Amino acid sequence: MTQIWSFLPVLVRDLTLLILLLLPALAITTQLLRGHKPLKLSAALLRAQAGTVLGFAILIGVSLAIGVSLIAQERSLRIGAAKAAEKFELVIGAPGSETNLMFSSVFLQPNAIGLLNGEVFSEVSNHERAKIVAPIALGDSHQGATIVGTTAGFVIHLGGLSEGQMWSNSLQAIAGADAPIDIGARFAPAHGHGTDANENAHEDVLLELTGRLVRTNSPWDRAILVPVESVWETHGLANGHAPERQGQLGPPFDAEFFPGVSAAIVIADGLSGTYQIQSDFSVDKRTMAILPGAVLGGLYRILGDVRGVASLLTWFSLGLVAIAVLAGLAILTRLFTRHLAVLRALGAPIRFITATVWGFSAAVLLLGTIIGVFGALLSVIGLSALISGHTGISLPARFGWTELHLISGFLSLSFAVAWLFSNRMAETARPELLRS
Amino acid sequence: MKLSVENLSVDTPDGSRIVRDISFDVDTGEAIGITGPSGAGKSTLLFALAGLTPATAGSISWNVTSLGDLSEAERAAFRQEHLGIVFQDHLLFDELSPIQNADITSLFDTQNRHTAVGTLAALDIPTRRIRSSQLSGGERQRVAIARALAGTPRAVLADEPSASLDHENRSKVMDALFAQTTGIGKTLIIVSHDPQVLYRMDRILTLQAGALAQ
DSSP states (O other): OHHHHHHSOHHHHHHHHHHHHHHHHHHHHHHHHTTSOTHHHHHHHHHHTHHHHHHHHHHHHHHHHHHHHHHHHHHHHHHHHHHHHTTOOEEEESSSOHHHHHHHHTSOOOOOOOOBOHHHHHHHHTOTTEEEEEEEEEEEEETTEEEEEEOHHHHHHTTOEEEEOOOOSTTEEEEOTTOSOOTTOEEOOEESSGGGOBTTTTTTOOEEEEEEEOOOSSGGGGOEEEEHHHHHHHTTOOOSSOGGGTTOOSSSOOGGGOOOBSEEEEEESSHHHHHHHHHHTSSSSSOEEEOHHHHHHHHHHHHHHHHHHHHHHHHHHHHHHHHHHHHHHHHHHHTTHHHHHHHHHTTOOHHHHHHHHHHHHHHHHHHHHHHHHHHHHHHHHHHHHHHHHHHOOOOOOOOOHHHHHHHHHHHHHHHHHHHHHHHHHHHHOOGGGGGO | OOEEEEEEEEEOTTSOEEEEEEEEEEOTTOEEEEEOSTTSSHHHHHHHHTTSSOOSEEEEEETTEEGGGSOHHHHHHHHHHHEEEEOTTOOOOTTSOHHHHHTGGGGTOTTOOOOHHHHHHHTTOOOSSOOGGGSOHHHHHHHHHHHHHHTOOSEEEEESTTTTOOHHHHHHHHHHHHHTTGGGTOEEEEEOOOHHHHTTSSEEEEEETTEEOO
């Protein structure tokens, strides 16, 4: 059975699981509503307690929205980060923290990392399986946008320009899709990032924006890209080329005149090439070669455990809310005990009375679930926009199968508990109560 | 529908005896009045006849069906099929309209035998869509009677059915109640203090401290 399950396409598995999770809710509904019309009475009772019912539904909705949006947001973050890193097959940097190297070079987060020297960069560039080797030089910014020194070849690898022209000298730059600067604008780079940035450190350098990079859905959309030579020259260093080739931009670089870079992004001639280069530059302590996908995978494994615990806590909290709500409904429906006793006195079967109370409870649970779904959707959209604004990583704001499974499971479980509770209510509402 | 009560006693849950060793018969189509001072056990007797309160001793049989032999679910089904009940304090669903209240058994009557609409007209009950909580006491009384008659029962048990009615309405409602019960061969048992109602009954049973007065 397990083998058959694992051979099924993922979509079929997800759909089957969704149906299986919804099945108890559908079965309970069909069973309780068959042969009579309890919902008319349930609706009248709901109308009579509209304010309280809405309060309970909002309580369920908020709780469900928190649980569902947490799970959706975590997955959205994973997908967004993986998409942002997919153009960065292999990153080579100075030995240190793998995550720091990845966050600096791929996600452009300011981190203290070592530099790769010209000799090593030259070795990487000359590797027989390397197709593109792009330097990444960081350190400056403009109006909060990180300035990244790299090569035109890497800009093309990222997707090329959506408008304007590629730089033709070291005083020209191109902007990411969302960078706060217009084509034709001139600016002096600030030294450093954020509140620590020194706006006047390079005031004698004036860069001109000539083009805009296509959207990459990564933090590079908010960056400003310049020739790597520009970064070095701005800092009064050699520009990577021998004196007789001073005007050259991009590779080859002269190791002797290479001041160092934060990282080298390597695109190999295939998957085996990527692993070959990674292996070749992981053998000694001069360099560190990382696959961003693998580093993210490692982070997700750690986060996966946290996610598992979070999911469990979500279920637990939803269970508690469902119990609390049912306890509340039990108190609320006690107001109807006399009504239920009248129904029994008039000859209504227990199943009808159970269905009437269940219809009341199920409507509250269903309304709460609908509020929860819309609340979760709004929350995911809001959180995605917030995180995208902070990180530059584009996050897909949508529900996945996990959330649908959670909602379906919650609905079925709460419907089942409501059934038991309604049956108990129906049995305790004895006609003798009418004499008291 | 014929009723046979033999040596019936009914106790409260705390053991007080409310009805003491009562025996009587009611023929099909007969109208019986039960009267007596407050606390004499009239309503308890009516509840027992409807199978709503269990008998402590003795037996209650409707035709050949002994209520004591039925489970609670079977007693409910029996009530639904054969008995119409008018409660002393009406026990309407305030959230529902008068017509919905009168027709309430249709929600669980799978055989769909209810005939509330005709009864509503006969009892001059407002058919507009208002909540029953907005009705006057007399109107509520009439809705409760319409509900008892709606399922085409074979016997009707009514507890003080004229209590909330003024003189004019009392005659009108009682006419309708008799017309739709004894008038068509159904048994009618009424608990009442009202001489005008008791006057119309075929026979009157008087309860004194739970026992039938001689």
